[in-house]
Amino acid sequence: xxxxxxxxxxxxxxxxxxxxxxxxxxxxxxxxxxxxxxxxxxxxxxxxxxxxxxxxxxxxxxxxxxxxxxxxxxxxxxxxxxxxxxxxxxxxxxxxxxxxxxxxxxxxxxxxxxxxxxxxxxxxxxxxxxxxxxxxxxxxxxxxxxxxxxxxxxxxxxxxxxxxxxxxxxxxxxxxxxxxxxxxxxxxxxxxxxxxxxxxxxxxxxxxxxxxxxxxxxxxxxxxxxxxxxxxxxxxxxxxxxxxxxxxxxxxxxxxxxx
Amino acid sequence: xxxxxxxxxxxxxxxxxxxxxxxxxxxxxxxxxxxxxxxxxxxxxxxxxxxxxxxxxxxxxxxxxxxxxxxxxxxxxxxxxxxxxxxxxxxxxxxxxxxxxxxxxxxxxxxxxxxxxxxxxxxxxxxxxxxxxxxxxxxxxxxxxxxxxxxxxxxxxxxxxxxxxxxxxxxxxxxxxxxxxxxxxxxxxxxxxxxxxxxxxxxxx
Numbered sequence: 001x002x003x004x005x006x007x008x009x010x011x012x013x014x015x016x017x018x019x020x021x022x023x024x025x026x027x028x029x030x031x032x033x034x035x036x037x038x039x040x041x042x043x044x045x046x047x048x049x050x051x052x053x054x055x056x057x058x059x060x061x062x063x064x065x066x067x068x069x070x071x072x073x074x075x076x077x078x079x080x081x082x083x084x085x086x087x088x089x090x091x092x093x094x095x096x097x098x099x100x101x102x103x104x105x106x107x108x109x110x111x112x113x114x115x116x117x118x119x120x121x122x123x124x125x126x127x128x129x130x131x132x133x134x135x136x137x138x139x140x141x142x143x144x145x146x147x148x149x150x151x152x153x154x155x156x157x158x159x160x161x162x163x164x165x166x167x168x169x170x171x172x173x174x175x176x177x178x179x180x181x182x183x184x185x186x187x188x189x190x191x192x193x194x195x196x197x198x199x200x201x202x203x204x205x206x207x208x209x210x211x212x213x214x215x216x217x218x219x220x221x222x223x224x225x226x227x228x229x230x231x232x233x234x235x236x237x238x239x240x241x242x243x244x245x246x247x248x249x250x251x252x253x254x255x256x257x258x259x
Numbered sequence: 260x261x262x263x264x265x266x267x268x269x270x271x272x273x274x275x276x277x278x279x280x281x282x283x284x285x286x287x288x289x290x291x292x293x294x295x296x297x298x299x300x301x302x303x304x305x306x307x308x309x310x311x312x313x314x315x316x317x318x319x320x321x322x323x324x325x326x327x328x329x330x331x332x333x334x335x336x337x338x339x340x341x342x343x344x345x346x347x348x349x350x351x352x353x354x355x356x357x358x359x360x361x362x363x364x365x366x367x368x369x370x371x372x373x374x375x376x377x378x379x380x381x382x383x384x385x386x387x388x389x390x391x392x393x394x395x396x397x398x399x400x401x402x403x404x405x406x407x408x409x410x411x412x413x414x415x416x417x418x419x420x421x422x423x424x425x426x427x428x429x430x431x432x433x434x435x436x437x438x439x440x441x442x443x444x445x446x447x448x449x450x451x452x453x454x455x456x457x458x459x460x461x462x463x464x
Contacts, residue, residue, distance in 0.1 A: 001422060002379040003400060040447070045380055071276050076402055076445050093269070096276055098445065120269060121305060123376055123404045172376070201374055226379070256380045258398040259447050 003254045004220045005045040005227035006245060007205060008234050010035060012081075013052045015061040017235070029235055033068045039234065040073040042241040043259035047073070048101065048175070048229065051081035052150070063095050070096020078126050086115045093120060101175065103128040104148040107155055107162075110169055117170030126205075127171035131159040131192060132179045144192055151179050163196045174200065175229065177207035185211025185233065188219035197224035205229055213239065213247035220253055261285040261458060262297035264324075266314045268304030268339060270442070277444040277451060283458045291323035299333040299458065300324070302340035303444070305404070308363070309351030312343060321356045328358045328436060333462040335391075335454075336438030341409050341431065344438055350407050359433050361411035368424045376406045381441075383419040383429045389464065391437050391456045392419070392430075399449035401429075401441035408440055435462030 010032045011018045017030040036047055047069070051062040059082055066079055079092045080101025089100040100120075106113050106127055117125045130151050136143040144159035163174055176196050178189035188209045197204040206225035210216055216228040233239050249255045261278065263271055265287050278285045278301075285301070286293065294300060302324065304311060315321045324344070328334060336344050343355040348363035355363075366375050380400040385392060408427040411417060418437070421429035429440045437457065443450035 002377070002381050002403075005379055043447075070273065072280060074277055074280070074445060074451055075447055094272060096273060098273075123305075123378060124269075172378070201371075203374060203378060226374075256400040258396070258400065258449070 001254055002226075003045070003256045004248065006216070006241065006255070007046040007048055007227050007229045008039050008044055009048045009050065009207065009229045009231045011050050011052050011231070012062060012065060014058055015065055018052060032065055035235070036069045036073050036077070039241060040075055043245060043256070044075065044241050045256055046075055046227070047077035049077065049079045050101070051079065053082065063091055066092055066095040066097050080126070080128055085112070086119050089116050089120065093124065099124050099126050099173070101126045101128045103130065106166070107146060107148050107157065110165070113166060113169040113171050117172070122170050122172035125171050126173045126175055127166035128175040128177065129159060129162060129166075130177050130179050133189075142195060144195075147179060159192065160195050160199055164199050167200045167202050171202065173203045173205065175205045175207050178209060181209030183232070184209055187211065187215040188223055188228070190219060190223040193219055193223035193225050203227065213244045216244060217248055217251050217253065220248070260297055261299045261301060262294050263287045263301045263303065264294060264320055265289040266304065266311055266318065266320060268306040268311055270303055270305040270338070274301055274303045274337065274444045277454055278458070281451060281455055281458070289318055289320075291319040294320060294323040295327060297327070297332065299335070299460070300327055301335050301337070302344065303337035304339035306339055307350060308339065308343055308348035308353040308355065308407070311339060312353050312355055315356065324356050325358065331435050331462050333457065333460050334358070334436045335457045336436070337444070338405060338440060338442055341438035341440050342407055344436065345409055345411065348407060358436055359411055359416055359431070360413065361409060361416070363407045363409055365407050366423065370424055373424055376404055377423045378404045381421050381423070383421050385419045386417055389418050389432065389437065390460055391453055393456050394452045395449050401439070401443070401446040401450060403441045405440055409438070434464065
């Protein structure tokens with residue numbers, strides 16, 4: 001039986017590690033390669049890098065980060081942010097990433113998911129979605145809406161329907177990020193995560209709101225997620241990977257404990 | 260020199276990076292002569308069985324693999340490489356390299372909550388000791404990504420198993436051939452240990 005995965009998310013801007021709260025007030029907090037190496041040594045299961053570099057001419061810095069990480073970190077990792085085409089994805093995969101993440105680009109051009117899935121296999125393609133809670137309506141029957149461009153632009157697309165569509169298009173995995181919960185450390189959006197996990201037959205990674213190990217337990221059980229993404233609680237040293245994993249293991253979840 | 264077989268499959272550079280990290284010299288090559296001259300052969304890969312077999316045949320790499328296997332060269336198969344060293348794969352109903360007898364069926368899980376591919380970290384139960392499993396224990400987990408699994412014809416060719424609803428072979432091998440369904444190059448310390456063991460292996464069980 002598969003273990004539940006603990007995934008760390010590293011936002012990277014101009015080659016530096018950054019962390020945002022509710023998608024604003026980003027600040028630089030270190031070197032992504034060093035952090036990745038440290039988390040790998042401590043027993044992390046997987047990494048996600050989001051390139052939040054604003055200017056596209058600096059994107060090659062990210063390829064350099066990917067290459068450095070892949071040369072010393074031997075667990076799977078994915079890269080997202082700013083990927084627009086299959087060629088962008090190919091560069092990242094050749095630099096050593098296991099998977100690519102599409103978010104805004106997939107909403108604007110859903111065919112990119114299918115194209116990347118055909119080119120590299122569904123297991124390489126992660127559909128990442130930023131979701132906010134809204135009033136239920138005809139267009140948004142679940143009351144969850146897709147938002148793009150780093151949380152700035154609501155799309156009037158229902159999140160649960162978009163998740164199902166993503167699977168049909170060929171995504172191999174989903175990252176479900178709650179904008180409402182992001183950075184609050186008050187717990188994951190359990191209803192949203194569960195609704196999507198029950199709808200699709202591909203792994204679901206819960207993101208946004210993880211503030212303590214108990215929150216991870218909740219989203220991996222009641223929230224039905226296959227993996228939980230954490231960021232600031234690791235980056236700021238509030239919990240170690242071992243503490244989180246031991247907590248989850250002690251509460252009966254299958255976790256990778258030998259590393 | 261360790262040769263990593265290049266047949267346009269994904270993931271070749273990941274294996275090379277792991278060997279580079281371990282300080283083991285290796286070359287990624289599409290040339291059958293390099294494969295035949297190699298001290299040991301790594302046969303990794305992610306991709307489709309049918310497409311991959313076609314490229315292997317075009318490059319004469321399928322026969323090179325068979326010759327190297329007969330000559331006793333240590334061979335390590337990984338993921339797709341492990342599946343297509345068997346005689347047949349259900350993926351695209353493909354006739355494969357056939358170093359050992361067996362086939363490669365798709366997972367047929369009954370339980371709807373089990374997802375395909377089998378993707379993530381999972382443990383293995385070791386059925387028999389092997390030099391490549393030195394310093395690897397049953398507490399270790401490995402990174403899997405696959406929808407098909409290797410099923411050797413002979414029970415004794417199964418070295419370790421994993422469970423996904425039912426038991427399936429996760430490590431297979433015979434003589435100078437050792438092959439894992441999981442990705443040692445993405446499996447942290449335990450995976451690197453296995454790669455290190457392979458690069459010190461003379462091919463004897």
